[in-house]
Amino acid sequence: MEYRQLGESNLKVSAITFGAWAIGGWMWGGAERKDALEAIRVSIDHGVTSIDTAPIYGQGLSEEIVGEAIKGQKRDQLQILTKFGMRWDLDKGTLAFKSKDNSGKDIDIYKYAGKESVIQECEDSLKRLGTDYIDLLQIHWADVTTPIEETYEAVLRLKEQGKIREAGVCNYNVEQTKAANSVVKLASNQVPFSMVERGIEKELVPYCIENKIGILAYSPLQRGILTGKIKPGHSFNEGDTREGNRFYQPENITRINAFLDELRPMAESKSATVAQLVIRWTIERPGITVALVGARDANQAIQNAKAINVKLSAEEIDYINERLYKLQLV
Structure with a gap:
């Protein structure tokens, strides 16, 4: 594995980070706890x-599963990343x-990051994760009802x-x-x-590079479509929101798969899957520190972690980019 410093912080994270959204079940059509652990x-x-989770993923379930999974691990060798600001x-x-929610009950999701809420959410996350600090x-x-300065003053207090x-x-x-x-x-x-x-490459990436802020890229496999395993007519589980997603429209599935077919020989020459090639390409992009990948x-x-072993030359990256820039989605 490769480990990268996040911006100018003291935090080093694995270039491939475990994204724990799907294991919360919510919006992904269910998940098996044993498999997730x-x-x-x-x-x-x-x-x-490094493991990235959030309270909203399964309304606490993802954090609880992460907490259970890391019991008995050396805590100082792990980086637990979580969030706040989405209240159900x-x-x-x-x-x-x-x-x-996962039981089918209607819930309203609010964006809120008032000072007292930030502090309360942090306490709740610490309990669910079974740890005394969050990395x-x-x-x-963004919460438009609370000044960003108020929100991050609360975060600063938590850091202090x-x-x-x-x-x-x-x-x-x-x-x-x-x-x-x-x-x-x-x-x-x-x-x-x-x-x-x-x-993000137009404005945000240049800003983050200039100001030494790391970028955690989520959905680098575009919620699975860049694995090449999803074909037109794919059947989604109940509650899986990918079905209505732009990238999962039949014509786009066809076009993306045709593009991936062009990458397949390169992947096979490296004894890698297309998904592993895509993950490696992602963490080679300027400004991208980490690829968050779910399992x-x-x-x-295992397949996600092994993507780190794929090596891409400048010429191979150019080959991928040339074909990528010709890909037109509807």
């Missing part, structure tokens, strides 16, 4: 020392969207108290990142980035 433990065995148990801030605490989505090691943001644009960074030096910004979703079972986790 095994996936995390096997990831750690293969050098993945309180109607403050702005309504983000309506959803259902990286991040706001999940030793309850968190470093502060980050998620889904923040350049202006929002600047505001938070003026209160507490940010280690990172976690944003969506993949071969087919590269919008629902041990086999997926």
